[in-house]
Amino acid sequence: MADAAPQLMSLTSDIMGTYRAPGRIQSRFLAQGRNEVRALLFLLIAGVLMFVAATPYQAREAELRPDVPLIARLYWSAFLYIFIMPLLVYAFAALIWLLSRIARRNISGFQIRFTLIWSLLATAPVFLLLGLVAGFIGQGVQLQMVGLIWLAVFGWFWAKGLLAADGTA
Numbered sequence: 001m002a003d004a005a006p007q008l009m010s011l012t013s014d015i016m017g018t019y020r021a022p023g024r025i026q027s028r029f030l031a032q033g034r035n036e037v038r039a040l041l042f043l044l045i046a047g048v049l050m051f052v053a054a055t056p057y058q059a060r061e062a063e064l065r066p067d068v069p070l071i072a073r074l075y076w077s078a079f080l081y082i083f084i085m086p087l088l089v090y091a092f093a094a095l096i097w098l099l100s101r102i103a104r105r106n107i108s109g110f111q112i113r114f115t116l117i118w119s120l121l122a123t124a125p126v127f128l129l130l131g132l133v134a135g136f137i138g139q140g141v142q143l144q145m146v147g148l149i150w151l152a153v154f155g156w157f158w159a160k161g162l163l164a165a166d167g168t169a
Contacts, residue, residue, distance in 0.1 A: 011045075022119075022160040026165070047081040053124075060135050112162070
């Protein structure tokens, strides 16, 4: 029997699929309709993963500069990634939505928010690598290279998602 329901995949399968075809995965999510709960959940998961990625760096800094204890560093890092970052993401998405209106693009605020949030979540594996490099190697060319790789992958995912949302992909 044929089922017309959209194919549901696990989150990790969707993340790995984004590395193969970012526009297709994001189009599938957007075709399921506006779901702010899912978008917020994905944003919070991305924030938690970014906090986990920052932990080795915070531990390194606490060891090298013991004037601020590790627990305080972790507290403020969690506050940043889990509470402040979502607010900044929503504000940035609103700014991009305004720019899209000026550019006369037919893309909704939700589509902009979701593609931005999904791009953050899908690049979490690279961000985790960035955290490991920052924690174990520290400042240097290696950290800059992994940071550039993360930025390039994030930009690629977001651009493909925006193009898919706009219908030009």
